[in-house]
Amino acid sequence: MPAPLHGLLTGLALIVAIGSQNVFVLRQGLRRQHVLAVVVVCTLSDMVLISAGAGGLGLLVEQEPQLVHVVRWAGAAFLVGYALLAARRALRPTGESLETGTVSDRGGGVVRVSLAALALTWLNPHVYLDTVLLLGSVAATHGTGRWAFALGAIAGSALWFSxxxxxxxxxxxxxxxxxxxxxxxxxxxxxxxxxxxxxxTGG
Known part of the structure; x- marks a missing residue:
């Protein structure tokens, strides 16, 4: 599979999973309040994090080529783990759904809404596992094509949030x-x- 398409699919698989950030973006869209600002903040944040992962782990693998096998298995293990968690949520739902009009998400100016989007992104510890570690490790397995993978993952982020x-x-x-x-x-x-x-399998 071409690196950009691989990045797009992997990025979407991680980003689409339900979370407070996705629900926040959807709520703002339903209210039509500062949607462009929220989409830009979330997409740019992912771009920075994904680039950091692809650059850092990619450089490490370039310096130590034998690490590619470790990175490949680690990335696959993370993906399987996340898949099992998603399957568990599908089989045993927590009852989470989209609810608009909650007190905590009432309006606000563009600065307040943008800060909320930043907080939901950067203060979530899982985002570093998803973007920097997991996407970075998978990108590293593509060698010199890791930036093409990263661009695919960033495109997936932009498409989803939009x-x-x-x-x-x-x-x-x-x-x-x-x-x-x-x-x-x-x-x-x-x-x-x-x-x-x-x-x-190297597909």
Missing amino acids: ALGFGARGLGGLLSGPRAWRVLDGLVAVTMLVVAVMLL
């Missing part, structure tokens, strides 16, 4: 109940397992 924010009116109805999130988690689990297998 779809959530600007397509919220259409997606809001689809994602308004727990059942939709269960289906989404199921798709995420399958995608992650497929990407893990491809990583191990």
